[in-house]
Amino acid sequence: MNKLALPIAILALIATVGSFFYLQSSSELVYVDVNKLLDGYKRTKIVKSEFDEKAKTMKANVDSLITGWQDELKTYEKERSSMSKKEIELKQELLANKQQQINNYQQAVQKQLMEEDKKVTQTVINDINDFVKEYGKTKGYKVIFGATGNGTIMYGETSADLTEDVLKELNAEFEGK
Numbered sequence: 001m002n003k004l005a006l007p008i009a010i011l012a013l014i015a016t017v018g019s020f021f022y023l024q025s026s027s028e029l030v031y032v033d034v035n036k037l038l039d040g041y042k043r044t045k046i047v048k049s050e051f052d053e054k055a056k057t058m059k060a061n062v063d064s065l066i067t068g069w070q071d072e073l074k075t076y077e078k079e080r081s082s083m084s085k086k087e088i089e090l091k092q093e094l095l096a097n098k099q100q101q102i103n104n105y106q107q108a109v110q111k112q113l114m115e116e117d118k119k120v121t122q123t124v125i126n127d128i129n130d131f132v133k134e135y136g137k138t139k140g141y142k143v144i145f146g147a148t149g150n151g152t153i154m155y156g157e158t159s160a161d162l163t164e165d166v167l168k169e170l171n172a173e174f175e176g177k
Contacts, residue, residue, distance in 0.1 A: 030141055135162075
């Protein structure tokens with residue numbers, strides 16, 4: 001009986017080690033660094049540049065309105081001493097209304113910019129997600145985790161990090177190569 005136990009134990013050990021390596025290779029866990037993909041994706045830079053230009057224009061419009069109101073206020077302060085009480089009241093009311101309109105416009109612009117920023121960012125994220133999904137299917141991965149730096153993946157071996165490969169192919173696809 002003892003003569004049989006040693007060969008069975010060796011066979012069991014070989015089967016265990018073999019199945020460990022087989023399972024390890026077929027269910028390899030991989031991840032991508034989502035922040036690096038967003039930062040390195042060329043479309044992100046283009047979309048951000050376009051958005052920044054639009055935001056700059058809209059903020060310049062607001063600044064122009066504010067400057068016009070401030071000029072009007074300075075003129076009022078200079079001419080105030082020569083105005084009647086009724087004219088002063090009307091001008092103050094006019095300036096207050098104009099200031100409120102500018103404030104409302106400024107808030108609307110900020111809200112619009114926040115919504116557009118969210119929309120274009122989501123578009124880029126959707127592109128990346130769609131690409132990673134296809135990349136995973138093509139390369140035969142069962143799961144690709146997304147690391148965001150906020151604790152979703154605390155540690156990953158560099159050999160399991162697909163970020164650079166995915167980024168290279170993502171940018172090549174974007175550029176039409």
